[in-house]
Amino acid sequence: MPTTNDCWRYSIPIKVIKPGLATSVQDLGRRGYYHVGVPPSGALDQFSLLAANLLVGNSSDAAALECAYMGPELHFTESTVVAATGADIELQINGQAQPAWTSVVVAPGDVVTFGYLKRGARMCLAVAGGIDVPEVLGSRSTYTLGALGGHEGRVLQAGDELAIGPVRGKVATRTVPLALRPDLPSELEIRVVMGLYDHLLTDLGRQTFLATSWTLTPVADRVGFRYKGAQLDMVEREQPFGAGSDPSNIVDAPYPIGSIQIPGAVEPIVLHRDAVSGGGYAMIATVISADMDAIAQSAPGSTTRFVAVDLYAALAARAERAERISRLRGHFG
Amino acid sequence: MSTAGTTSARYSWGGDEHLFVEMDEAMSLEAYFRSMAVVTALRERRPEGVIDICPANASYQVRFDPDVLAPDRLEALLREIEAQVGDATDFEFETRIVEIPVLYGDPWTHETLMRFRDRHQDPEATDLEYAARINGFDDVQGFIDAHSGAPWMASMVGFVAGLPFLYQMVSRDRQLEVPKYVRPRTDTPALTIGHGGCFGCIYSVRGAGGYQMFGITPTPIYDPRQELPDFKDFVCFFEPGDIVKFEPIDRERYDELRGEVEQGRISIRRKPVTFNLKQFTANPDAYNKRLLEILNSD
Numbered sequence: 115m116p117t118t119n120d121c122w123r124y125s126i127p128i129k130v131i132k133p134g135l136a137t138s139v140q141d142l143g144r145r146g147y148y149h150v151g152v153p154p155s156g157a158l159d160q161f162s163l164l165a166a167n168l169l170v171g172n173s174s175d176a177a178a179l180e181c182a183y184m185g186p187e188l189h190f191t192e193s194t195v196v197a198a199t200g201a202d203i204e205l206q207i208n209g210q211a212q213p214a215w216t217s218v219v220v221a222p223g224d225v226v227t228f229g230y231l232k233r234g235a236r237m238c239l240a241v242a243g244g245i246d247v248p249e250v251l252g253s254r255s256t257y258t259l260g261a262l263g264g265h266e267g268r269v270l271q272a273g274d275e276l277a278i279g280p281v282r283g284k285v286a287t288r289t290v291p292l293a294l295r296p297d298l299p300s301e302l303e304i305r306v307v308m309g310l311y312d313h314l315l316t317d318l319g320r321q322t323f324l325a326t327s328w329t330l331t332p333v334a335d336r337v338g339f340r341y342k343g344a345q346l347d348m349v350e351r352e353q354p355f356g357a358g359s360d361p362s363n364i365v366d367a368p369y370p371i372g373s374i375q376i377p378g379a380v381e382p383i384v385l386h387r388d389a390v391s392g393g394g395y396a397m398i399a400t401v402i403s404a405d406m407d408a409i410a411q412s413a414p415g416s417t418t419r420f421v422a423v424d425l426y427a428a429l430a431a432r433a434e435r436a437e438r439i440s441r442l443r444g445h446f447g
Numbered sequence: 448m449s450t451a452g453t454t455s456a457r458y459s460w461g462g463d464e465h466l467f468v469e470m471d472e473a474m475s476l477e478a479y480f481r482s483m484a485v486v487t488a489l490r491e492r493r494p495e496g497v498i499d500i501c502p503a504n505a506s507y508q509v510r511f512d513p514d515v516l517a518p519d520r521l522e523a524l525l526r527e528i529e530a531q532v533g534d535a536t537d538f539e540f541e542t543r544i545v546e547i548p549v550l551y552g553d554p555w556t557h558e559t560l561m562r563f564r565d566r567h568q569d570p571e572a573t574d575l576e577y578a579a580r581i582n583g584f585d586d587v588q589g590f591i592d593a594h595s596g597a598p599w600m601a602s603m604v605g606f607v608a609g610l611p612f613l614y615q616m617v618s619r620d621r622q623l624e625v626p627k628y629v630r631p632r633t634d635t636p637a638l639t640i641g642h643g644g645c646f647g648c649i650y651s652v653r654g655a656g657g658y659q660m661f662g663i664t665p666t667p668i669y670d671p672r673q674e675l676p677d678f679k680d681f682v683c684f685f686e687p688g689d690i691v692k693f694e695p696i697d698r699e700r701y702d703e704l705r706g707e708v709e710q711g712r713i714s715i716r717r718k719p720v721t722f723n724l725k726q727f728t729a730n731p732d733a734y735n736k737r738l739l740e741i742l743n744s745d
């Protein structure tokens with residue numbers, strides 16, 4: 115980290131009073147290290163991260179706090195601007211409700227807390243200047259399994275102190291129009307590209323996978339989201355050498371981000387941005403990139419149907435998402 | 448995706464950001480080498496838009512940005528490289544042979560395996576005793592001799608950061624095979640030497656795991672704070688293609704090496720080597736012997 119002008123670093127503007135359930139520093143994520151098992155990490159809901167950063171006048175690669183299910187309690191010692199996006203959960207300053215998806219001024223001594231989660235699963239709290247932790251392998255994102263990046267490689271704890279990066283210019287109060295905020299449904303339709311090892315499913319197994327309304331279990335974190343709902347019928351075959359004895363076992367292979375594996379042919383797991391990078395469970399489909407934010411906002415108990423689309427539909431959905439992002443950017447000039 | 452008629456590899460899209468290529472369903476050094484040969488050529492030609500190139504045991508994956516690199520173009524390039532590589536019998540690559548000291552049957556994995564006996568195929572035996580029995584060895588020592596006798600190739604690095612999957616460089620009839628635990632453990636000590644299916648591994652960090660546990664190494668293989676000398680340049684020690692020799696050690700040596708870790712001066716012993724599949728296949732035992740001579744030369 116270059117530290118040519120450190121004067122703003124002497125103060126610690128944010129003190130963590132309560133950490134929340136799983137609060138971590140995240141940015142857009144890192145690239146280029148997945149081949150040695152270091153996943154991209156970064157905010158699971160990338161659209162909400164971008165919106166939060168735009169609201170407080172940050173560049174899109176600034177780091178923010180990602181908070182799952184239950185927000186932290188933070189004490190600010192300096193005046194700044196914050197914005198909360200993502201899940202529907204009330205942002206409060208000194209106990210007073212604040213508008214969502216809107217930049218809000220914080221004064222020295224203010225305490226930021228959150229209400230109860232109403233919809234969605236993860237909120238993103240951006241602070242003008244960005245959360246200033248050292249970049250590790252090109253990103254400030256926390257990868258907790260590897261104790262890498264973020265604040266000491268882990269989720270926040272009570273007593274932690276966070277620095278803020280330098281702010282460029284004055285931040286005006288702004289808001290994200292309702293039309294640009296994501297839906298946070300409790301019944302989801304998630305588009306997937308079938309493939310990888312889906313030939314290990316019988317026709318019945320494939321039909322069951324696409325027809326079942328899957329319920330998200332509480333095993334849903336930055337690594338992966340585990341669902342329950344049905345047993346999938348698999349092809350009987352002689353297992354290839356090195357694959358292991360269960361019909362859902364394969365010779366350990368790389369796992370795409372968003373891939374859906376089916377250990378024991380039951381309870382599919384969607385891998386997210388802290389994915390384990392490879393292993394010996396057959397994957398049968400991959401969530402398209404445009405729907406990964408929606409996975410991030412699905413809460414345990416919500417139901418999901420997986421809808422098969424082809425690569426070209428996935429690319430069209432990706433283009434639509436890019437268009438939505440450019441409208442968001444356009445809104446902020 | 449369909450498989451092309453002229454080649455044996457299977458191409459499949461992992462959503463809109465990954466192309467997965469399986470060289471073979473079964474594990475073999477030949478399949479691994481074809482994957483490594485393609486990956487090596489792709490790294491040299493790395494087109495704009497490629498994010499991660501991940502070689503694995505008998506497959507590989509490319510993560511890419513379809514806004515920069517059209518999926519059809521990437522697939523055409525990979526098929527072209529695959530055709531050039533062919534069966535890869537002439538492929539050779541520069542790598543290194545590294546020595547990993549192992550305290551087999553150590554107290555830490557023993558304590559852990561005893562805690563999870565209800566998840567094991569054979570609750571009455573230790574993982575080493577079980578593995579020795581089902582692989583036809585008279586005793587645990589015979590199994591350890593086989594495990595530490597011939598080198599292993601890190602055919603894939605991942606699962607979690609820096610964890611090597613290891614395939615022993617012996618013919619298929621001499622491969623050591625054990626099933627994974629019936630149900631995965633919720634805990635595995637860091638630096639455990641594990642084994643599942645035909646693959647060995649070294650757990651880089653503490654965490655859940657399903658592989659049988661045979662011992663522990665004192666030398667870190669992952670250092671996210673980059674404090675030890677081996678990690679000055681990068682947080683992970685292992686790269687796909689590394690060759691590993693397990694060296695049995697006793698408790699006294701283990702403690703000595705842990706002391707070096709605590710003083711921040713331990714360094715993994717390694718030597719550069721060129722690996723040539725054709726020469727290896729012609730006489731694996733003689734080739735391995737030469738590799739070990741290089742490792743032990745000063």
